[in-house]
Amino acid sequence: MPSTEYRPPRPFSRIYVEDAARDHPETARVLRRFSRSRTVPISHYKDIFNRPRQEWRAQKESPALILAARHGEFLYDASAYTPTFGHKRFHYNALALNCVYDCAYCYLQGMFPSAHIVLFVNIEDYFAATEAALAEGPLYLALSYDTDLPALEHIIPYTRRWIEFTRTRPGLTVEIRTKSASFNRFADITPTDNAVLAWTLSPASVAARYEAKTPPPAQRLRAAAKALEAGWRVRLCIDPVLRVPGWENAYTALVDEIAEALDAGKLEDVSLGVFRINRDYLKHMKRRAAPTDVLYHPYEKRSALATYTAEEHKSMTSLLRSCFARHIPADRIHIV
Ligand code: SF4
Numbered sequence: 001m002p003s004t005e006y007r008p009p010r011p012f013s014r015i016y017v018e019d020a021a022r023d024h025p026e027t028a029r030v031l032r033r034f035s036r037s038r039t040v041p042i043s044h045y046k047d048i049f050n051r052p053r054q055e056w057r058a059q060k061e062s063p064a065l066i067l068a069a070r071h072g073e074f075l076y077d078a079s080a081y082t083p084t085f086g087h088k089r090f091h092y093n094a095l096a097l098n099c100v101y102d103c104a105y106c107y108l109q110g111m112f113p114s115a116h117i118v119l120f121v122n123i124e125d126y127f128a129a130t131e132a133a134l135a136e137g138p139l140y141l142a143l144s145y146d147t148d149l150p151a152l153e154h155i156i157p158y159t160r161r162w163i164e165f166t167r168t169r170p171g172l173t174v175e176i177r178t179k180s181a182s183f184n185r186f187a188d189i190t191p192t193d194n195a196v197l198a199w200t201l202s203p204a205s206v207a208a209r210y211e212a213k214t215p216p217p218a219q220r221l222r223a224a225a226k227a228l229e230a231g232w233r234v235r236l237c238i239d240p241v242l243r244v245p246g247w248e249n250a251y252t253a254l255v256d257e258i259a260e261a262l263d264a265g266k267l268e269d270v271s272l273g274v275f276r277i278n279r280d281y282l283k284h285m286k287r288r289a290a291p292t293d294v295l296y297h298p299y300e301k302r303s304a305l306a307t308y309t310a311e312e313h314k315s316m317t318s319l320l321r322s323c324f325a326r327h328i329p330a331d332r333i334h335i336v
Helices: 025-033 045-049 056-061 123-134 158-167 204-210 217-230 247-261 279-288 310-325
Strands: 014-018 038-042 065-068 090-092 117-120 139-142 172-178 195-200 233-241 269-274 276-278 300-302 305-307 333-335
Touching (some): 014 025, 014 045, 038 045, 045 065, 123 139, 158 195, 172 233, 195 217, 233 310, 276 279, 279 305, 310 333
Parallel strands (some): 014 038, 014 065, 090 139, 233 269, 269 333
Antiparallel strands (some): 276 305, 300 305
C-alpha cells in the first residue's frame, strides 16, 4: 500500500546556472554532485532571485540552487547589531545567500525576496579581495553571515578552503558560525589560530519549536566539544535569546549542559544577544514566514530595530551572564 506520509520534494531538483558561472570548475563539481537535477541556464542570478511576488514558503520547502559569480564588492562592513569582539576592521563576505535550515526568527526571511540558495562559485575573487584588504592591515572576517556555510559543505567545501587560505595569511582571522553538527567533516584539518569556529546554541525546547531542520543543540554541543578538544578556537553563541515561557529555566539549563559537555574555561568566548530585528525585515517576515509567536511579540521599536524592552534585555542578559560567569572569565562574555 502506498505511504500517505508527507515527504518533502527533493531539494535542488532544479539548478539555475548564471552565464558568468557556467564554465567555472566549482560549477562543474556541483553539477556532478547533483547529476539528477534539471539545469536551467540564466543570464543573471537576480533574474530568478529578485523576481517580485515569489512564493517564499513554497520555495523554502523545495529550494532551487542558483550558481552565480559575484562581481563588484566582496567585503562588507558588519551590521551595527553584530558583535565585533573588539576588532577594529570587522567585515563579512557573502559566499552564499540563504540557508538550508529554517529558523522561524531568521532575518533572511525578511531580507531576501527568494528562499532559493545562491552559491557564488568564484571563490578566487573573494580570496583576491581579502588579500588586497589585508595589505592595509589585520582583518577580521565573518564568513558564515547571510547563510550557514558549514551546513553547505556537502555541496561546496568552502569552509575547508577558507580555513586553508586563512592558515597562511597572518593578520587574517575568520569566524565560521554554524548550527550544524558535522565536526567530523573537518576533523582531519589541522587547527589554526586564524580561525574561530562558532556554534550557535539554544535550549532544546526553543530549537524544537523555532529552529526547523537544524540538528538538536546537544549534537551541536558535541561538535563544539570535539573541536575544542582538537585544539580549535571555539566560540559559543546564544543568539538570539528568546523570551519564551519558562525562559529562565530553559537558558539556565542550557548553560549547565554546556558546562557538563566541555571545558568552558577553554572557550575563546561566549556571545549573547537577545532577539532583535530590522523593523522592515519583520514586516516582510510576517508576510512570507510561517506564522509564529516569535514574530508577533509586542517588541519595542528602537530606531530601525524591533526588540525586547531595555528591562527585558537586561533581565535576559544578566541571567545568562551570571550563569556563564561561574565557568568563564567575565571578559570573555560578550553581550550584543
Ligand atoms: S541557521 Fe542561521 S541563517 Fe540558517 S535559518 Fe537559522 S538563523 Fe537563518
